Amino acid sequence: MTKIVGLVNVFALLSLLAVGGGTAVLPQMKHDTADIHHWVTDTQFAEIYSLGQLAPGPNMTCVILIGYEVSGWVGAAAVLFAFFFPSSLLCYVVSSAWDSARGSPWRDAVQRGMAPIVIGLMLAGVYAVGKTSSFNLERGWEFNAITLAIGAAVVAVLTWTKLNPTLAILAGGAAGFFLLR
Amino acid sequence: MSEPVPRVSLAQLFGAFALIGVTSFGGGIVAYLRHALVERRRWLDEEEFMAALEISQTLPGLNSTNMSVIVGRKLRGPLGAVAAVLGMVLPGAAIVMVLGFAYVRFRHNPDVAIILAGVAAAAVGLLLQVTLKIGWRQLIKPRDLAFVVVVFFLVGVLHVSLVVTLACVAPLAIWLNRPSADAGKEAE
Numbered sequence: 001m002t003k004i005v006g007l008v009n010v011f012a013l014l015s016l017l018a019v020g021g022g023t024a025v026l027p028q029m030k031h032d033t034a035d036i037h038h039w040v041t042d043t044q045f046a047e048i049y050s051l052g053q054l055a056p057g058p059n060m061t062c063v064i065l066i067g068y069e070v071s072g073w074v075g076a077a078a079v080l081f082a083f084f085f086p087s088s089l090l091c092y093v094v095s096s097a098w099d100s101a102r103g104s105p106w107r108d109a110v111q112r113g114m115a116p117i118v119i120g121l122m123l124a125g126v127y128a129v130g131k132t133s134s135f136n137l138e139r140g141w142e143f144n145a146i147t148l149a150i151g152a153a154v155v156a157v158l159t160w161t162k163l164n165p166t167l168a169i170l171a172g173g174a175a176g177f178f179l180l181r
Numbered sequence: 182m183s184e185p186v187p188r189v190s191l192a193q194l195f196g197a198f199a200l201i202g203v204t205s206f207g208g209g210i211v212a213y214l215r216h217a218l219v220e221r222r223r224w225l226d227e228e229e230f231m232a233a234l235e236i237s238q239t240l241p242g243l244n245s246t247n248m249s250v251i252v253g254r255k256l257r258g259p260l261g262a263v264a265a266v267l268g269m270v271l272p273g274a275a276i277v278m279v280l281g282f283a284y285v286r287f288r289h290n291p292d293v294a295i296i297l298a299g300v301a302a303a304a305v306g307l308l309l310q311v312t313l314k315i316g317w318r319q320l321i322k323p324r325d326l327a328f329v330v331v332v333f334f335l336v337g338v339l340h341v342s343l344v345v346t347l348a349c350v351a352p353l354a355i356w357l358n359r360p361s362a363d364a365g366k367e368a369e
Contacts, residue, residue, distance in 0.1 A: 013344075015241065015242060016241050016242075017241060017343045017344065017347065018241045018242055018243065019239075019240075019241045019347070020238065021238075021243055021244055022243050023308060023311075023312070024343075025343065027336050027337050027340075027343075028336065028342065028343040031340055035340075046301050047284065047288075047297055047301060048281070049301075049304060050297065050300045050301040050303075050304040051277060051280045051281060051284055052277060053300070053304040053307060054280060054300065055273050055276040055277045055280055056202060056203045056204060056205055056272070056273050056276060057202040057203065057205060057210075057245070057269065057270065057272060057273020057274070057276070058202075058210065058243045058245040058246060058269065058270060058273060060243055061270060061273040061274045061277050062277050062281075064274055064277060064278065065277060065278070065281040068278070068281060076278065080270070080274060084242075084243075084246055084266065084270055086242075087240070087241050087242025087243070087246065087247070088242060088246055088247070088249075088250050088262070088266050090240060090241065090242065091236070091237070091240050091242055091246075091247040091250040091251065092250050092254060092259070092262055094236070094240055095233075095236050095240075095247075095250065095251045095254065096254070098236050105360030106359075106360060107239075108358075108360070109355050109358045109359050109360055110239060110355055111235070111238075111239055112358040113351065113354035113355035113356075113357065113358040114239065114351065114354065114355070115316075115318075115319050115325065116316075116319040116322075116325035116326070116327075116328035116329045116332070116354065117328055117329075117332050117347070117350055117351060117354055118315075118316075119312060119315065119316035119319045119320070119325075119329050120328060120329040120330065120331065120332025120333045120336070121332055121333075121336060121343075122308075122311075122312040122315070122316065123312055123316075123329065123333045123337065124332070124333050124336040124337030124338075125308065125312075125337075126305060126308050126309045126312060127333070127337045127338075128337060129301075129304070129305055129308065130305045130309075132301075133298070133301035133302050133304065133305050134302055134305045143298075146302075147298065147299075147301075147302035148302070150299055150302040150303050150306065151302050151303065151305045151306035151309065152306065153306065154303045154305075154306025154307055154310065155306045155309055155310045155313070158306075158307065158310045159310060159313075159314075165307050168303060168306070168307060169300055169303045169304060169307060170300075171303065172299045172300050172301075172302055172303020172304070172306070173296040173297070173299045173300040173303070174296075174299065175299050175303075176295045176296050176297070176298045176299015176300065176302065177292065177295055177296045177299060179299075180295040180298055180299060181291075181295055
């Protein structure tokens with residue numbers, strides 16, 4: 001039961017901190033779940049995140065796997081609720097009020113002020129996952145060269161073509177299968 | 182806003198968002214939402230969609246679930262919001278659970294381990310690309326870039342908690358972009 005309470009506390013706070021989407025809270029989420037509570041290892045966290053990329057829908061639904069890892073179905077349900085309900089409730093209340101604030105110059109100020117913060121948080125998210133997935137000091141340099149190259153290739157392909165991102169992810173899996181042995 | 186709100190049942194709302202939830206891959210959910218809500222079903226016009234997106238991006242929470250809340254609320258009130266969010270989240274959650282079980286079952290298989298390492302490496306690339314695509318404007322503007330770097334270091338490297346970081350940095354960032362400051366700049 002205390003574990004469930006811990007899960008709900010962590011993910012409800014993350015829900016309300018997720019300005020600019022789920023990626024912004026990735027570093028904090030990894031810190032809370034792996035470093036502080038030891039619910040998952042760094043590698044598990046990175047793999048859970050990549051599973052989320054393979055599933056359709058909002059990519060952060062993968063958080064329920066952390067809940068499941070901690071306390072089974074109840075944990076998964078608790079995390080689902082804790083991560084999606086607080087921000088949704090806030091959105092419901094604020095969006096009702098927001099309609100009446102239309103045209104306020106402060107709305108613009110909030111948006112322009114928050115934009116670089118969101119990008120900084122997203123880059124920190126890239127770094128948090130990349131430390132395990134792209135450049136892992138426990139692995140040899142060849143392995144790291146290949147994982148870095150796969151990441152760079154995905155960036156290039158998605159920037160210059162309209163390839164479906166899921167196909168790029170699956171291609172990464174295929175590249176791993178042939179190159180990382 | 183002058184047009185009457187279309188009459189949509191809760192089941193239709195749930196179904197429409199569930200369909201978006203299972204067919205959208207790779208984080209580009211906004212494009213799928215626009216196609217389904219504006220072009221196909223005409224539940225919102227272009228302007229209403231952009232307004233909803235603006236709110237979704239400013240408030241905490243995922244863009245996709247915030248959009249579901251706003252559109253659900255607009256069409257059917259509180260229950261509509263619930264139906265839309267559940268539609269958006271549940272199918273993907275079910276598929277993630279299935280993937281999770283497959284992962285637990287097969288993760289010690291060496292072939293699966295290297296495939297997953299490749300998938301994870303590609304996922305980092307996807308995340309970086311999305312960040313660059315959304316953020317290039319901030320990365321080329323010196324003052325914004327300074328905020329990007331500071332936030333990156335505080336949260337990513339020094340592990341300062343997100344609450345503390347936001348409480349310190351956000352007011353400053355919003356203040357620097359305050360309406361009067363901007364009016365002064367335009368006048369220069």
